[in-house]
Amino acid sequence: MTAPFQLNTLPTLSRSTADRQETLRTDPDRLHARWPQAAVVLLDDRGRMPVPRDGRTLATRKARDYGEIPPEDAVFLGQWEETDYWALPGEPPEDADQVPITGSWGLRLEAPLADGELWLDLRGHGDLLDDTSAGLFTTALALRHWRRRATFCAVCGGRTRLVQFGWATKCESCGREEYPRTDPAVICLVHDDAGVNGERVLLARQPIWPPGRYSILAGFVEAGESLEGCVVREVREEVGAEVSDVRYLGSQPWPFPRSIMLGFAARADADAPLRLADGEIEAARWYTRAEVVEALEAGRDGYPDPEAPDFDPTRLVMPGNSSIARVMLESWATASP
Structure with a gap:
């Protein structure tokens, strides 16, 4: 018997291995004693960290190079395999080369390259990191945004x-x-009411997104509102659809600047007319499972360049690999209807 789909993998930014329990960071004697052997990751003002070129781990520095004890602006991120990890502000060298890269939004960007290290951002490249590095980067960025x-x-x-x-x-x-x-936000995959998992999914796009980019619906939880109530309200506000059978799937921190995305699935009538939120939703439509699978497969080799001569503006482009929306769509697309 077909079962309701679940997330088939952990969202990219939910991966973490470091022990970050409170007792570790409230023991200054322990932290000071371990500081000389600790590892430091650098975070610049644009939210980028250095990563060895073609590597999957953050580039670290020796803590003792920054003093005998942690500087005032040092942030303890946690312990992993007997090593303490800290974050400090840092910037790429002024003479760093600028290397063209493609971000998760399909836009051409430039990243500083110096001493064999690329300074990359979390939103566009978090999926390229291993579990430990992804968790450290996510925590450091969230704390930086909160502090500011x-x-x-x-x-x-x-x-x-x-x-x-x-x-x-x-x-x-x-x-x-x-x-x-941390500000809670819901993100919901709405499918039609055919069978258990539906045959079509409702996708929408904001006017500021690159051409062809569609995703599932999301919004912030309001004061005094339940998560399920937020799902119903946000979907209605954004596209005019009435949803039912709201169920929880999973979560992912989203430190842009300080959210946590709470993933849900729900059902709606695909034949009911859609009413788009003026100025917020540019387009919305129902896509078949086959269309989503094709778009997911195409995106695995990189995102289309909108400035390329052969760019197809009608091509469906899925959310970036660092987003829980990507995991939710992949999980739905591979599930039985």
């Missing part, structure tokens, strides 16, 4: 300073402590 928005106290307006080695701030005026924020 938590430099002043929300109660008295006083300036804050980092404590607990990057995992909290403390107001220098009133002493209030604040911890990293």
